[in-house]
Amino acid sequence: MSVRSRQPSGPEIPESEEEVLPARGQRKQRTRDALIDAALQLMNEGRSFNSLGLREITRVAGVVPTSFYRHFRDTHELGLVLVEESALTLRRMLREARRAGAPVKDMIRRSVQVYAAFVLSNRLHFLFIAGERTGGSPVIRGAIRNEVDQFTAELTQDLRHLVIFPQLTPDSLQMICSLVVSTMLNAATDILDLPPGDVALPLEDNLVHQLRVIFLGAQLWRDE
Amino acid sequence: MSVRSRQPSGPEIPESEEEVLPARGQRKQRTRDALIDAALQLMNEGRSFNSLGLREITRVAGVVPTSFYRHFRDTHELGLVLVEESALTLRRMLREARRAGAPVKDMIRRSVQVYAAFVLSNRLHFLFIAGERTGGSPVIRGAIRNEVDQFTAELTQDLRHLVIFPQLTPDSLQMICSLVVSTMLNAATDILDLPPGDVALPLEDNLVHQLRVIFLGAQLWRDE
DNA sequence: TCGGTTAGTGGACGTATGTTCACCCACGAG
DNA sequence: CTCGTGGGTGAACATACGTCCACTAACCGA
Known part of the structure; x- marks a missing residue:
């Protein structure tokens, strides 16, 4: 369901160089995207943004609540x-x-x-x-x-x-x-x-x- | 601040009979109005309705949380x-x-x-x-x-x-x-x-x- | 005057929340 | 190869929530 494909990365270079980014950054970006997706996903189910809770978002994103702080100060910043x-x-x-x-x-x-x-x-x-x-x-x-x-x-x-x-x-x-x-x-x-x-x-x-x-x-x- | 004056009561019969309603009903109506007012009041401070909590509303209305149920099944019904x-x-x-x-x-x-x-x-x-x-x-x-x-x-x-x-x-x-x-x-x-x-x-x-x-x-x- | 009705109270419950901390351990620069 | 950095973890906290229950006390018809 998560349709996020951040950085369409243009013409899809096949396999040569997956990404120039370090694997570390890739991983970080992925869960960050997962958090954003989770928020959007919840809104798609009829919720309004500022009724979303931090734990709720991380739950849908599939990470532990603490991880949220590695990416955003609070839900407001995510907004x-x-x-x-x-x-x-x-x-x-x-x-x-x-x-x-x-x-x-x-x-x-x-x-x-x-x-x-x-x-x-x-x-x-x-x-x-x-x-x-x-x-x-x-x-x-x-x-x-x-x-x-x-x-x-x-x-x-x-x-x-x-x-x-x-x-x-x-x-x-x-x-x-x-x-x-x-x-x-x-x-x-x-x-x-x-x-x-x-x-x-x-x-x-x-x-x-x-x-x-x-x-x-x-x-x-x-x-x- | 609470400007609620429910029931403009049409043609304003002056003073003869304050209200035909029993005092019991008057009181009930007053706290019911207080609850509605409280919700509006909170929204006036920048909150969106469905982020309001039942306890929050009753707190502003000046009643105990349980009283809420005497008037509405839940916040949704108040909405x-x-x-x-x-x-x-x-x-x-x-x-x-x-x-x-x-x-x-x-x-x-x-x-x-x-x-x-x-x-x-x-x-x-x-x-x-x-x-x-x-x-x-x-x-x-x-x-x-x-x-x-x-x-x-x-x-x-x-x-x-x-x-x-x-x-x-x-x-x-x-x-x-x-x-x-x-x-x-x-x-x-x-x-x-x-x-x-x-x-x-x-x-x-x-x-x-x-x-x-x-x-x-x-x-x-x-x-x- | 009595007694049922009922709006409002106070306490308690289970659960959810936001935030903290110490802890892992894979990555990547040296 | 080594070691510091940093994203993710798990447990714990104080606090807030919605809901239930037994209780009080005022009203009003009898």
Whole structure:
């Protein structure tokens, strides 16, 4: 179940040099990953992050409670690492979207399809972000807000270079992008709540429509 | 700090009969309210609901842990009561908005001002709704979703009677209303995160702009 | 006035928690 | 080959938790 394959290590050099890292560091990294995975795993079973206990996490990770301290000062610190890692997933999504380029035709629908698939195949990270963005401990919520804001800013830049809304000031574009992002994160919660195996199509349709409304409004927008 | 004044009791019969309830029931209601207040109070200090412990709640409420069971089976059940109560606050807001009627001029801005004030003066309930709407225990999240959906439906009806968007099908209007509601709940989180005494005006402006974009888009919307 | 009902109490239970410490022992630099 | 470093262990601690029980005392119908 633990799908963590940190460092995809690029093109999979077969056997030549397993890793340049010392075996010591490898082992450490593995249990560290096990701890992070355990936390995500527990959240995947309906728990919220800051109700997780240290012992609970180590139990799922298959190590003794004391080992936890070799990696994190407390669960809180693990949470911040989780924010960082999830933010990386967000950025990876943006990067892939950039590489795919802007589909000229039916752009919103295609983007939503890609997004829904991405959310499902990165379920744990989106579960964390969407779940702790509101409600969790204040400092973790703040950290997530920072990352989401940064993500929004990058998206804004991208949209600016695509000159879809040439009449919008940077501020207005940002305001609209943040509306788009929060709408999409909101939809992520719904997508993740689906019983697995169920089809996300009605939700996708709804998201497509909502984004279309926003983009329609954006085209008409004039700063007073 | 405990602002609970349960049962506004409708038209406020002045002094004739303090309450028809037996003193026994009054007392019970008072500690029940104290428990609910305690939970909200703890959340107001940055905790998320399902990290609250039974003993913790009773401690703040000023009763012994065992007393809790006289009112709720467990903390979970208290949570569901909290959902109900918060939903009541939402409905109260809608009712007041209805009574105020639709301001013909600058309607969005006025509504946002009223909304922001309402969020601040019902801080605890909005904190609960906005915080547990995503992330909390699945069954509480489900209950909140139901209430928010119902709220959205009522808002949709209201907007329909105002015939602002006569060209929209009921489904489309609902889709747009749910976008409006989630945008406003999202803003509630931001408003509540402000350090107290700080002015919410920039946030209000942002929310006004986002809603304007949505309404602009809604006017252009045509079902294909 | 009496007596049943019941909200709230106080103590005790088993279990879980976070954190500490001394202890292993495999790794890897010298 | 040797030895220090450091990730993982196991036992122990004080404390907190949820839940149970017998008990008190106030209320209210009889």
